[in-house]
Amino acid sequence: MKEKALLSPGEFVAPVISWLNTNAHGLFKAISTGVEAVLGLTEAALLAVPGPILAPVIVLLILWRQGVSMALLAAGCMAVAGLSGLWVETMQTVALVTISVLVAVVIAFPLGFLAAKRSGLESALRPILDLMQTVPPWVYLIPAVMIFSLGKVPALLATVIYGVPPMLRLTTLAFKQVPKELRELGAASGATGWQTLTRIEIPSARKTLLIGLNQCILLSLAMVVLAGLVGAGGLGAEVTRGLTRMEMGLGLRSGLSIVAVAIFMDRLSRRALG
Amino acid sequence: MTRTDTAAADAPLIECRSVWKVFGDRSRDAIAAIKSKGLGKREVLSEFGCVVGVHDASFTVDKGEIFCIMGLSGSGKSTLIRLLNRLIDPSLGEVLVKGRMINDMPAPELRELRAHTIGMVFQNVALIPTRTVLENAAFGLEVQGIAPAERRRIATDALTRVGLADWLHRYPRELSGGMQQRVGLARAIAADPEIILMDEPFSALDPLIRRQLQDEFRQLTKQLGKSAVFITHDLDEAIRIGDRIAIMKDGAMVQTGTAEEIVMNPADQYVADFVAGISRIHLVKAGSVMMPIGDFNVAAVGALPTTGLDADIDALIHMVLASPQQAVAVVEGGNVRGIVTARTLLEGLKGDHAPPAKVA
Numbered sequence: 001m002k003e004k005a006l007l008s009p010g011e012f013v014a015p016v017i018s019w020l021n022t023n024a025h026g027l028f029k030a031i032s033t034g035v036e037a038v039l040g041l042t043e044a045a046l047l048a049v050p051g052p053i054l055a056p057v058i059v060l061l062i063l064w065r066q067g068v069s070m071a072l073l074a075a076g077c078m079a080v081a082g083l084s085g086l087w088v089e090t091m092q093t094v095a096l097v098t099i100s101v102l103v104a105v106v107i108a109f110p111l112g113f114l115a116a117k118r119s120g121l122e123s124a125l126r127p128i129l130d131l132m133q134t135v136p137p138w139v140y141l142i143p144a145v146m147i148f149s150l151g152k153v154p155a156l157l158a159t160v161i162y163g164v165p166p167m168l169r170l171t172t173l174a175f176k177q178v179p180k181e182l183r184e185l186g187a188a189s190g191a192t193g194w195q196t197l198t199r200i201e202i203p204s205a206r207k208t209l210l211i212g213l214n215q216c217i218l219l220s221l222a223m224v225v226l227a228g229l230v231g232a233g234g235l236g237a238e239v240t241r242g243l244t245r246m247e248m249g250l251g252l253r254s255g256l257s258i259v260a261v262a263i264f265m266d267r268l269s270r271r272a273l274g
Numbered sequence: 275m276t277r278t279d280t281a282a283a284d285a286p287l288i289e290c291r292s293v294w295k296v297f298g299d300r301s302r303d304a305i306a307a308i309k310s311k312g313l314g315k316r317e318v319l320s321e322f323g324c325v326v327g328v329h330d331a332s333f334t335v336d337k338g339e340i341f342c343i344m345g346l347s348g349s350g351k352s353t354l355i356r357l358l359n360r361l362i363d364p365s366l367g368e369v370l371v372k373g374r375m376i377n378d379m380p381a382p383e384l385r386e387l388r389a390h391t392i393g394m395v396f397q398n399v400a401l402i403p404t405r406t407v408l409e410n411a412a413f414g415l416e417v418q419g420i421a422p423a424e425r426r427r428i429a430t431d432a433l434t435r436v437g438l439a440d441w442l443h444r445y446p447r448e449l450s451g452g453m454q455q456r457v458g459l460a461r462a463i464a465a466d467p468e469i470i471l472m473d474e475p476f477s478a479l480d481p482l483i484r485r486q487l488q489d490e491f492r493q494l495t496k497q498l499g500k501s502a503v504f505i506t507h508d509l510d511e512a513i514r515i516g517d518r519i520a521i522m523k524d525g526a527m528v529q530t531g532t533a534e535e536i537v538m539n540p541a542d543q544y545v546a547d548f549v550a551g552i553s554r555i556h557l558v559k560a561g562s563v564m565m566p567i568g569d570f571n572v573a574a575v576g577a578l579p580t581t582g583l584d585a586d587i588d589a590l591i592h593m594v595l596a597s598p599q600q601a602v603a604v605v606e607g608g609n610v611r612g613i614v615t616a617r618t619l620l621e622g623l624k625g626d627h628a629p630p631a632k633v634a
Contacts, residue, residue: 181399190418
């Protein structure tokens, strides 16, 4: 028999979770419905036009805005996903990543900015971020599933938890790196706080902010794939299926499609915003 | 736009009245203790945990004047200059700009003042890396809400004045340090302020470029009729640029005066050590080195070549060498005030000469 654990936070957390489940079920149900609706809409939008038509349009758009090399890259990435017969799953994954990243940025950017201005907040956030980044994602999938049951909502929650720390940390770093004299320049030129923020601080912090966004996207993608375990659907579900059935072909195809999405999102996020 | 020149038009542009800045939570107590017990910088830090930035500074800057504040690092000069546009709030004392107290000025008026009356140039230039030279120079105008075409025109003019007309659409990283600082200067003058605060603007530049910029800055300021407060840790720079110089030590102003006054009559040993290495050849004037006529053969005075009180040693050397009697008469308003000989010149160069001859 296994040794009895002396430290067992689960003993306290589990009752809290089940209490929440019984007493706040309505709230979680509402959140669940809302999130699923937004995800559903995003997916529907991405799938409204069939892949063979959508892909060339995207490639042309990128060719127009970003040039030949980015267009070729995009064409290659989308060809991998489409020719693997996983277009729909790929779009599901893209939808989940997009929404996760949006939520993560909405949480991380303002908090990261405030942490750069207030060292107290920064030191309070640091252990929480450490925890979020080092606890294996499977572990917080458990309470997420307990509350929201299997599906896309716990996947999104877990993904956001995973995506917030890099964005938040790099946002703080980005604003701290803005030279003091540049901030003084705003005030000394008679600019308002808002003008200083939008015209000096954010442009000067942009490079580091973009690295944060880029990291947020890639880590979210990694998590979304992992969340295939809890029924998030998309490419993650295919990877899980390939694994459980020992299907080398399916595993490889979905794996390559994930790589294609990753490269596409990474390069595009760097270029489009850089 | 209406400028409220309610306070007397002839009020100094900037006036500081017993201004203190002590950093720390207990700054009030610390100031009281400094005043009553005369605590030094170190005791204030250990007893109150406060850092003295500016220690009871009073001075005025007049219209058209370049006022240099010279001090070593940690002397409080960077803090002091930031009190003048209230980037830092004083702990005690009053700062007046054009006769108006800025201590408790409401934020919109303060922004107005910073936008139109006081410009600033920074040590590390502070150019926005994502903007072109032109966009950087136009920043102040942009913040004021001036239309794009108009601000581009004004900024182009300002950049042309500092010799950067060919660089408008380059990015700061493409420019050398000296050129970047010219952009900083152009940005300041583009807003057409009456006063420019210069926070060690040339310190990071190599000596040749620094010298060139010093001369250009002085010329430009005078030509545009601006006033400036110029911070430096280099006494040579202060002498080259400043109409008047204030020397700071541990947050306090030890001496204020013209370069000649400070070099000829240092207020204490600290200042004396500073000025010891300064070349006096262009600094010290006939009025300071001449000796009384009484010591000279009176009959010969009439035959001497004459010069004014403002001739510097360099000029006097040439005149004395050319004079058959090896002496020059210093004349003011038709009367001979004193005589300069090779001996008085040597004494003037050396420094610790007898007090300047008093006008008889």
